[in-house]
Amino acid sequence: MDSLRVLGRVLLSPVLKGPIVRRPAMVGAAESIDLDSAGVAEMQRLRSRHGAGPVQLGIPGRRLALLLDPEDVHRVLNEGPEPFSPASLEKRGALNHFEPSGSLVSTPQQRLTRRPFNEQVLQTDRPVHRHAETMTAIIAEEVSALLGHADFTGALDWDGFAVMWQRMVRSIVLGQGARDDDQVTDDLRRLRARGNFSYLAPQDRGRRERFLGRLQHYVDRAEPGSLAAMVARTPAPEGTEPVQQIPQWLFAFDAESWATFRALALLVSHPGAEDQVRSELGQQGPTSAGPAGPCGPRDQPLARAAVLESLRLWPTTPLILRDSTADTAWRNGTLPAGAGVVVFAPFFHRDDQTLPEAHRFSPELWSGDRDDSDWPLVPFSGGPGMCPGRNVVLLTASRVLGELLRQREITAAEPLDTRRLPGTLSPFHLRFAVRRS
Ligand code: HEM
Numbered sequence: 001m002d003s004l005r006v007l008g009r010v011l012l013s014p015v016l017k018g019p020i021v022r023r024p025a026m027v028g029a030a031e032s033i034d035l036d037s038a039g040v041a042e043m044q045r046l047r048s049r050h051g052a053g054p055v056q057l058g059i060p061g062r063r064l065a066l067l068l069d070p071e072d073v074h075r076v077l078n079e080g081p082e083p084f085s086p087a088s089l090e091k092r093g094a095l096n097h098f099e100p101s102g103s104l105v106s107t108p109q110q111r112l113t114r115r116p117f118n119e120q121v122l123q124t125d126r127p128v129h130r131h132a133e134t135m136t137a138i139i140a141e142e143v144s145a146l147l148g149h150a151d152f153t154g155a156l157d158w159d160g161f162a163v164m165w166q167r168m169v170r171s172i173v174l175g176q177g178a179r180d181d182d183q184v185t186d187d188l189r190r191l192r193a194r195g196n197f198s199y200l201a202p203q204d205r206g207r208r209e210r211f212l213g214r215l216q217h218y219v220d221r222a223e224p225g226s227l228a229a230m231v232a233r234t235p236a237p238e239g240t241e242p243v244q245q246i247p248q249w250l251f252a253f254d255a256e257s258w259a260t261f262r263a264l265a266l267l268v269s270h271p272g273a274e275d276q277v278r279s280e281l282g283q284q285g286p287t288s289a290g291p292a293g294p295c296g297p298r299d300q301p302l303a304r305a306a307v308l309e310s311l312r313l314w315p316t317t318p319l320i321l322r323d324s325t326a327d328t329a330w331r332n333g334t335l336p337a338g339a340g341v342v343v344f345a346p347f348f349h350r351d352d353q354t355l356p357e358a359h360r361f362s363p364e365l366w367s368g369d370r371d372d373s374d375w376p377l378v379p380f381s382g383g384p385g386m387c388p389g390r391n392v393v394l395l396t397a398s399r400v401l402g403e404l405l406r407q408r409e410i411t412a413a414e415p416l417d418t419r420r421l422p423g424t425l426s427p428f429h430l431r432f433a434v435r436r437s
Contacts, residue, residue, distance in 0.1 A: 002046065002049075003057040003059060005042055006055075009038050009041075009042040010042055013030055013035045013039055013318075014318045016030070017030055019195075019196060020251070021189060021195070021196055021254075024426070027426040027427075027428060031425060034423045035424055036314075036346050036350075036423040036424040037350075040346050043068065044351065046068060051068075052068055052069040052072070052331065053066065053072070053332070054067050054332070054335070054341070063338070064340045064341075065342065067341065067342065067343050067344075070348060073343050073376045073382070074382065076341050076343065077322075077381060077382035077383035077385065078372075078382065078383040079383070080322065080383055081108040081111055082108050083324055083325045083328055084324060086104055086322060086381075087323065088323040089340065090321055091104060091105055092105045094195040094198045095248075097192070097194045097201070097203055098251070099244050099245075099247040101241035101244040102114070102245060102247065103118050103245060104248060104385075113237045114239075115384070117234060117236055118245055118248075118388045119388045121227055121231055121234050122227075124389075124391060127299055128299055129392055131172075131227070133225075134225030135399065136399050138172055138176065139168060139399045139403055142164050142167055142171075143403040144403075145164065147404070147407050151434065155413070155433060156410065156432040157432075158427060158430060165257040166182075168400075170250075171226075172227065173226065174215070174226060174246075175222075175226035175228055177218070177221060187211040192251060211247075216243050219243055227246075227249065231243070231246065249389060252387075255316035256316075256393050256397055258314075258427040259307055259310045259316055261427040262310040262313075262314055263306040263307045263310035263401060264404060265415075265425075265432075266306055266310060266418060268412050269415040269416040269417075270361050273302065273306070273363075274410075277303050277405050278402075280300045280301065280303060302363055303397075304394045304397075304398045305365075305366040306363055306401065307394055307397040307398060308394070309366070312349045313349065313359075313421055315345040315379055316379070319343070319344060319345070320343040320345060320378065322341040323338070323339070324336070324338065324341060343378065345379065348377070349378075350423060355375055359421050361416075361419075407437075410432050410433070410435075411432060412433075413431040413432060413433060414431075
């Protein structure tokens with residue numbers, strides 16, 4: 001019975017919403033019954049029944065262990081890629097459609113070159129990427145165009161925002177020559193749509209080759225200021241497959257778009273937050289932290305914290321998956337090699353039995369340095385598999401928010417109560433009124 005309940009209330013929701021390409025109608029349906037809160041409640045019930053766990057589920061054909069204790073989350077995320085490999089069976093099934101040599105689906109041996117390559121290009125350790133100046137200029141221009149359009153209609157909605165976002169992403173990743181290359185995004189979207197069906201969908205090798213060929217074209221062009229230029233000049237030992245690392249970036253920028261749109265809703269709904277974000281920009285200037293500038297975490301702190309809060313409240317990677325490569329010992333028994341391990345992030349982020357801030361907008365949660373002894377907020381995963389793009393995400397998302405709020409007065413059509421936030425929030429229905437300041 002427990003397994004059935006977990007399947008229905010915890011694991012089914014991310015699958016229905018679309019793990020690789022979101023299905024807006026399903027996300028809307030999940031929101032209407034607040035499916036994610038039901039998942040958290042189910043996990044709390046499991047913990048009251050089984051203690052710290054982990055709990056193994058009896059699912060035919062797949063042995064899965066569900067983590068219930070923050071300490072175990074850290075253990076699994078830190079002890080990778082062996083004995084806990086990020087390249088889980090489910091991820092390989094989904095991502096092989098468009099990036100079979102991506103770092104995330106690589107063997108521990110292959111990761112030795114692919115993961116550092118990602119870190120070098122994305123400058124994982126730098127809060128402000130050295131292409132920040134180009135990124136900021138692209139963002140300012142695209143946000144202006146978006147707001148010009150919104151002035152006509154009087155509203156900023158998801159459709160307009162998503163078009164702006166894809167232009168921005170192509171320019172940042174592939175170069176401004178790719179701004180209008182809808183084909184490359186469309187090819188990836190179709191390949192990802194197959195990823196939603198994992199092993200059940202046949203691979204479309206022709207489209208994948210065309211898509212990867214297009215990415216190679218942009219790497220060969222190496223437009224200054226783009227990530228493609230970084231790919232072209234970063235040393236790649238044999239087996240790195242540099243071009244096959246790029247689809248993950250293009251794909252993951254989607255998650256950032258939802259997080260940013262939700263963060264906008266948080267900021268304009270929370271008293272005083274909007275003005276504070278504006279004054280952060282006033283103090284630092286949108287390009288003050290360019291290549292030669294300071295590289296400190298003070299870059300737009302509230303806007304960054306709002307994005308992190310958006311990701312805590314509504315994680316865009318709700319299921320963090322690992323596969324065990326060896327038998328591992330736990331407080332309640334042994335987990336055999338070949339089992340899947342599941343971290344259901346919303347449970348750890350929204351557990352109101354242990355986290356007083358669970359349902360409140362609490363940007364202060366992110367103001368100090370965190371370590372494993374803190375509550376495990378894992379929007380970007382953790383350990384050696386932690387998202388290497390997280391600083392690019394925080395930089396670009398905070399710049400988008402800053403530009404939106406600098407250029408216009410924005411109000412939410414339906415403001416959020418930031419003291420009591422819903423467990424599920426579809427970004428696709430959010431709508432804002434826009435006025436010239
Ligand atoms: C809101 C936006 C994003 C979130 C929440 C996010 C979150 C994550 C998470 C949770 C993982 C680990 C998945 C796992 O453990 O199985 C991951 C991996 C990864 N992310 Fe992100 N990501 C975001 C955007 C980006 C962007 C924009 C890029 C690149 C520009 C990026 C690059 C990567 C790469 C390359 C990996 C694979 C790392 C590896 O193989 O170890 N991500 N991301």
